[in-house]
Amino acid sequence: MELPFSESYKIKMVEPIRKSTREERERWIKNAAYNLFNLKSNQVFIDLLTDSGTGAMSDRQWACMMLGDESYAGATSYYNMKQAIKNILGFDYFLPTHQGRAAENVLFSALISEGDIIPGNTHFDTTKGHIEFRKARAVDCSIDEAFDTTLQHPFKGNVDLNKLESIYLKYPAEQIPCVIVTVTCNSSGGQPVSMQNLRDVYELSKKYGVRVLFDSARFAENAYFIKTREKGYVHRTIKEIVAEMFTYADGMTMSSKKDAIVNMGGFIALREEELFKKAAQFNIIYEGYITYGGMSGRDMNALAQGLDEGTEFDYLETRIKQVAYLGQRLKEFGVPVQEPFGGHAIFVDARRFLPQIPVDQFVAQTLAVELYKEAGVRGVEIGTLLADRDPVTHENRYPKLELLRLAIPRRVYTNNHMDVIAVALKNVYDRRKKIKSGYRIVNEAPILRHFTVELAPYAGKNMETSFVEIK
The missing domain is CATH 3.90.1150.10 (Aspartate Aminotransferase, domain 1)
Structure with missing residues (x-):
């Protein structure tokens, strides 16, 4: 007889919850x-x-918090987080922020102007809010299958390439600072994006000179669905799949309160040094110095550990x-x-x-x-x-x-x-x-x-x- 499925952890501490009438x-x-x-x-x-921020941290994450370096500038916790982002996601430049919407605020301040067009696969609330607050416009290019809740489709988070290309043909590249791909796509039901779609969006966007950004709050869950649903990935590790996913992105924002399993924290990661320098100035204005960005050292340590655990x-x-x-x-x-x-x-x-x-x-x-x-x-x-x-x-x-x-x-x-x-x-x-x-x-x-x-x-x-x- 096959053993039933069970959790991959055991409970060490409990919190009472109250029943009401x-x-x-x-x-x-x-x-x-x-x-x-x-x-x-x-x-x-x-x-x-x-x-978001409501998960239970592991014993190893709590241990990392005890080793947090609370120096204002150049804390070892910052470099631990920097190394984890480089190892797992592959980005050289990053800015810590206190959470995901702060990352959007900083990056969009450096990137988006009035009148801009930002296509994507159903932008979530804060993403669309930050876009529209800057008098730009978010355009939903999700596949039509996403809107039929009865339909069995393995990757309802996919971007419709025809819809996306129609935006690229209608507007000049300088009016489209980026396309935002949300992995997984929250507003359509936590639905994943396939690796093939990520690859196709990247290649199409490069053809038209548009950078690709990932809203990466649940990127590890997206990688799990690629492993279990997409041909050719069943024998790949989650970390290998994640590494490939981010080769199709020029940058990312992250609410680490999701897939890094911390109670507070986020970051921006980029490949372009010039965009990083521009965003760094807004990070200092809105969040804090570039080596803490609104986060404590202990939270940065927990985040680095959470990125590793969350991709297992x-x-x-x-x-x-x-x-x-x-x-x-x-x-x-x-x-x-x-x-x-x-x-x-x-x-x-x-x-x-x-x-x-x-x-x-x-x-x-x-x-x-x-x-x-x-x-x-x-x-x-x-x-x-x-x-x-x-x-x-x-x-x-x-x-x-x-x-x-x-x-x-x-x-x-x-x-x-x-x-x-x-x-x-x-x-x-x-x-x-x-x-x-x-x-x-x-x-x-x-x-x-x-x-x-x-x-x-x-x-x-x-x-x-x-x-x-x-x-």
């Missing part, structure tokens, strides 16, 4: 203006809001199979999800779950609130709220997918927790027809509104929305 949860979510970001962590039983097959197999376990349980209950399952989260198709809720009543947010009230499980909307308003017309943008993301922290929960999540969502699914309406916006910010938006139950008419202008 439905009455408490209904009061808490109302007080939070139906925005799950506004909940206190002790009001949440199982927290799937994000996998046994760890990735444990992590991704737990995500798949939740996805399979939900499928057994008939809950509609994005397939095939992604690397860091299960994405519930809210439109198929609640077809009776109009899109302007925020379908995925409605589902997220119902799941929280059911069992204290906190997910996050990846839909109309996150899509923001069009910066020109100020009308809501309605994306092709309305998803409830259930992001699984790394090495934190057991499969018993996954069972609780699955049954809770089944209970909501069983009473889905009783959910008659969604929510309306009471107050919102003009950019990245989903973090701070205030909502109220839809009551048959929309109230005037209050905007906070950013100057």
Whole structure:
């Protein structure tokens, strides 16, 4: 008999979590203006809001933290991180930042100007926010298959080469500072990009003189899918696959709070010395000196160790199979999800779950609130709220997918927790027809509104929305 699959780690320390009553949860979510970001962590039983910075570090990472060098300039921890990036990713130049959106802010300050066009495979919220804040435009060039949650396609994160080339033909190269390939592609359901597609995007972009950047928060999970799904890679190690992936990039940003399994940290890595020097000036202005960039020495040490651990097959197999376990349980209950399952989260198709809720009543947010009230499980909307308003017309943008993301922290929960999540969502699914309406916006910010938006139950008419202008 074949042995059952088991985790590649054992538990050394635990943290208690509090169960609550439905009455408490209904009061808490109302007080939070139906925005799950506004909940206190002790009001949440199982927290799937994000996998960013919420993982459990290893004993080796904690040991590395004790050896952190907190020197302001030239700390040994900086050089440990520099060497790990060179060894694993192959870049000579790098800048530490305190997290991924800080890396985007620094690099885009050096790279993107008003009127620029930045194509990619469904830019995530902060990426698109930083682009549009600079009065540039993000253009989605994802393959059409990404938007059919029922379709089995191994690499739904792929860039459509015809769509991309049409952008290159329409605009001059000087108006396209880069193409951004997100690996894995979060907004389409944690979907991977194939090695062949990375290679093709790079070759096409070189033909038109456009640099290629990777949004690399979950690059190791992407490498796992290449190994397990793409012909010719099954016998390659994760580190070998990663090394090849980044030969097709001129630079990268990284939220290390994901695949480097740290609670805080990020970086920019580049091949061009001139772009590095330009970005370094913004790093000093926004983040800190170039050898710490908003990070402590102990966090840089933990990050370097996390890059090594995060690119090992046994760890990735444990992590991704737990995500798949939740996805399979939900499928057994008939809950509609994005397939095939992604690397860091299960994405519930809210439109198929609640077809009776109009899109302007925020379908995925409605589902997220119902799941929280059911069992204290906190997910996050990846839909109309996150899509923001069009910066020109100020009308809501309605994306092709309305998803409830259930992001699984790394090495934190057991499969018993996954069972609780699955049954809770089944209970909501069983009473889905009783959910008659969604929510309306009471107050919102003009950019990245989903973090701070205030909502109220839809009551048959929309109230005037209050905007906070950013100057």
